[in-house]
Amino acid sequence: MPPVSSFAIDVPDTLLTRARAGRQDAFEQIYRWFERPVFTLALRICGDREEASDVVQDTMLKLFHHIGEFRGGSPFWGWLRQIAVNEALMRLRRNRRFDMEIAMDEDDLPQDHGSLPPAAADAALLQRALSALPAATRSVIWLYHAEGYTHEEIARLMQRTPSFSKSQLARGTRRLRTLLQIEEPSHA
Structure with a gap:
């Protein structure tokens, strides 16, 4: 059985609807719920607290701009986790800190x-x-x-x-x- 991700937070459809409608309070709530899981994942991938904080901001900005692309069918947290992983890996590549072998x-x-x-x-x-x-x-x-x-x-x-x-x-x-x-x- 795969581990349960710290991202596994059920987000009510009503909150997603409000976020898609551009409601700031909905984005703030989503941010509060997912800030720690995104930061933890980014810290584990990037190995640096400042980089991890930047990944949180980049992930949440991308969420804000692309929330309308989330169509459901899979958990919202899985979609957001994928954005966070991509942002962390892109930051490593951009900073050339992506060592390819141990x-x-x-x-x-x-x-x-x-x-x-x-x-x-x-x-x-x-x-x-x-x-x-x-x-x-x-x-x-x-x-x-x-x-x-x-x-x-x-x-x-x-x-x-x-x-x-x-x-x-x-x-x-x-x-x-x-x-x-x-x-x-x-x-x-």
């Missing part, structure tokens, strides 16, 4: 000696490990594991092949295991 060097993560609750410490460690990965690898891992995209869908989004997605996922997973000091499962 670097196989073994840089250590910066140490943080603050005391956090175990779950928060694990989340912070995972965030630092993800940020140590090249943008393309981090994007594949996030799109596959967190957003539930298939390798074929990732390949289309990134204008690559499914084998590229699969190899980046495998290499990125190995690199994350190393950075997080998780032992590889043995194949007996």
Whole structure:
């Protein structure tokens, strides 16, 4: 079963109708509901808070200008998620930060000696490990594991092949295991 996206928010038809009619209050409500999921997705893909904030703004502007193109038939959140993914990937390409292969060097993560609750410490460690990965690898891992995209869908989004997605996922997973000091499962 694919993971449930943080975008999986049901938007009432009445709210969409008001947004299509240009009602500012409807756009503000949609913005409030989706600001955090768009920011999180953009941060995971771009690896930079400022870039992620820009992706939120670009995504919401595109939503504002193209809301009339959403015809239904699929969830609104899926349509908006697709806009956000495209905006984040376009920003990476535009900034030439789109590394196409994972670097196989073994840089250590910066140490943080603050005391956090175990779950928060694990989340912070995972965030630092993800940020140590090249943008393309981090994007594949996030799109596959967190957003539930298939390798074929990732390949289309990134204008690559499914084998590229699969190899980046495998290499990125190995690199994350190393950075997080998780032992590889043995194949007996």
